Structures are given as structure tokens and as C-alpha cells.
Amino acid sequence: MRKSPVDIDKQNTVIHIRGLYKSFDTVAVLTGMDLDLYKGENVVVLGRSGSGKSVLIKLIAGLLKPDSGTICVAGEEIDQLSPRALQELRLKIGFLYQGSALYDSMTVRENLEFPLVRNSPHLTHEEREDTIREVLENVGLSQSIDKMPSELSGGQKKRVGIARTLILHPDIMLYDEPTAGLDPVTSSDINMLINEVQQKYRTSSVIITHDLTCAKTTGDRIALITDGKFSREGTFEEVFQTGDAEAKKFYDYNFIIDT
Ligand SMILES: Nc1ncnc2c1ncn2[C@@H]1O[C@H](COP(=O)(O)OP(=O)(O)OP(=O)(O)O)[C@@H](O)[C@H]1O
Numbered sequence: 001m002r003k004s005p006v007d008i009d010k011q012n013t014v015i016h017i018r019g020l021y022k023s024f025d026t027v028a029v030l031t032g033m034d035l036d037l038y039k040g041e042n043v044v045v046l047g048r049s050g051s052g053k054s055v056l057i058k059l060i061a062g063l064l065k066p067d068s069g070t071i072c073v074a075g076e077e078i079d080q081l082s083p084r085a086l087q088e089l090r091l092k093i094g095f096l097y098q099g100s101a102l103y104d105s106m107t108v109r110e111n112l113e114f115p116l117v118r119n120s121p122h123l124t125h126e127e128r129e130d131t132i133r134e135v136l137e138n139v140g141l142s143q144s145i146d147k148m149p150s151e152l153s154g155g156q157k158k159r160v161g162i163a164r165t166l167i168l169h170p171d172i173m174l175y176d177e178p179t180a181g182l183d184p185v186t187s188s189d190i191n192m193l194i195n196e197v198q199q200k201y202r203t204s205s206v207i208i209t210h211d212l213t214c215a216k217t218t219g220d221r222i223a224l225i226t227d228g229k230f231s232r233e234g235t236f237e238e239v240f241q242t243g244d245a246e247a248k249k250f251y252d253y254n255f256i257i258d259t
Pocket residue numbers: 024027029047048049050051052053054055056
């Protein structure tokens with residue numbers, strides 16, 4: 001399904017990357033990458049395994065340091081920030097990890113309470129409970145508040161993972177393979193949720209995936225990594241209907257489900 005148009009503010013760049021280089025030992029992963037993400041936009045980053053997608057979002061989140069180049073997030077050049085300022089900036093970034101990264105020994109409520117207690121200590125017990133219930137309702141999981149992660153399906157865990165990032169009202173969402181390991185129907189539900197989050201919370205997102213259905217459904221713009229930088233950028237059609245050899249290879253080995 002093609003994505004409905006959303007309100008993107010092209011005057012407002014929330015992530016600005018120029019000339020980004022990152023190597024590990026002798027392996028050059030990112031080789032002069034540029035990217036702009038605008039307020040309210042979903043950019044999907046596609047690329048083969050090992051092309052540097054996860055490295056890119058870890059650099060954006062300040063979890064890795066670049067060898068050279070500039071990364072500005074919400075107007076701050078992250079390489080120049082003190083550890084404390086970086087920690088504050090990270091509160092504006094919601095990172096959905098591939099495995100959802102829930103605490104297995106805590107209930108859904110406790111998993112959501114944890115970031116709130118840590119980052120919004122002024123909230124009363126009632127305010128915390130209201131916030132948890134509201135965010136769970138927004139991801140369609142109100143009934144699971146007292147469950148343990150082990151009692152949830154993969155799709156439900158993703159929803160809790162998304163709720164846990166949303167609870168701090170991030171401006172930017174980084175989704176690492178949000179549909180990996182999910183069946184097509186559950187994947188489609190998660191794609192819809194990503195779009196709902198974009199609309200309801202006015203987030204700007206970088207979504208990395210191998211899943212072209214996810215790319216087509218959630219991406220306002222697609223950016224394809226080849227040899228450490230973006231070789232093609234544009235709408236789904238612009239990237240995949242131009243006869244570009246790398247894009248064609250990528251497309252031909254994927255299934256796309258039109259829902
Ligand atoms: N901390 C690290 N130390 C050494 N090498 C690393 C590290 N992190 C990533 N790499 C290497 O960087 C390259 C890109 O890895 P990355 O995880 O970004 O790929 P990816 O595009 O996300 O792949 P996939 O689609 O399979 O998840 C790989 O060669 C990987 O081995």
C-alpha cells in the first residue's frame with residue numbers, strides 16, 4: 001500500500017549528516033555519507049546486509065563515534081557535546097531495538113515505568129500510571145499491562161518497545177528492523193503503527209529494514225546504501241523504477257505485499 005501524504009516541514013532539518021566516515025579496522029563501512037531528515041518525515045534506509053545501516057543509526061544516537069564528518073541532531077553537533085549534553089539529547093531520540101530490548105523480569109507496566117522514574121522523577125504515582133495507560137492505549141496494548149514479556153507475541157513485544165520509547169515523547173524515532181521476524185499480517189500492523197506514531201506524536205524517523213513492504217508502507221523517502229553512501233534517494237517509485245542496477249537487484253530478491 002502506498003503511504004498517504006503527511007505534513008513534512010522541509011524548512012526544519014532534524015538530522016543533518018555530511019561527509020560521514022566510519023571504519024572498523026581495515027573495513028570502511030561509511031565512506032562520505034550525507035543525509036537530511038526533515039521534521040515529520042519517515043526516511044527508510046535500505047541496503048544489503050553489512051552495508052552499514054545499524055552503524056548509521058548508532059552514530060545518529062551517539063552510541064558510536066564517527067571517524068570524520070558532521071552529524072547534527074535536533075540542531076546539536078553530537079560529536080561536540082559533553083557526555084551530559086549527549087545524555088539530554090538522547091532523551092529526544094526513541095530507539096526501537098531489533099529485539100525490542102524489554103526487561104524480561106519486569107511486567108509491561110514496570111518496563112514502561114522504568115524510563116519514567118528515571119527521566120521524569122517529578123511525576124506522581126497517579127501521573128505515571130496515567131501516562132503508561134495512555135501510551136499503551138496508543139499502541140493498542142492496554143490489556144497487556146500486567147503481563148510479562150514472555151507472555152507476549154513478537155508483534156506485541158514490538159508494540160511495548162515502541163510504547164517505551166514514546167513514553168518520553170521523543171522528537172526522533174530510530175527503528176532498527178521493526179518487522180524482522182514477524183509474519184506478514186503482524187508486520188503490516190507494525191507498519192501501520194509506525195505511521196500512526198508519526199501522525200500522532202509528530203515524530204521524524206529513520207527506519208532501517210530489508211523489508212520492501214515496510215519501506216513502501218512507512219517511507220516518505222527511501223535512501224539506498226551502496227558502498228558506504230546513499231546511491232539513490234527519493235520516493236519508492238523514484239528509487240525502484242529507474243533501472244538502477246543496485247536497486248533492481250534489491251527489488252528482484254524481495255517480496256512486496258500490497259495490503
Ligand atoms: N562494533 C563493531 N566492531 C567492528 N565491526 C563492526 C562493529 N559494528 C559493525 N561492524 C561492521 O560494520 C559493517 C556494517 O554493519 P551493520 O551492522 O551496520 O550492517 P547492517 O547493514 O545493519 O547489516 P544487517 O542488515 O545484516 O543488519 C559490518 O561489516 C560489521 O561487521
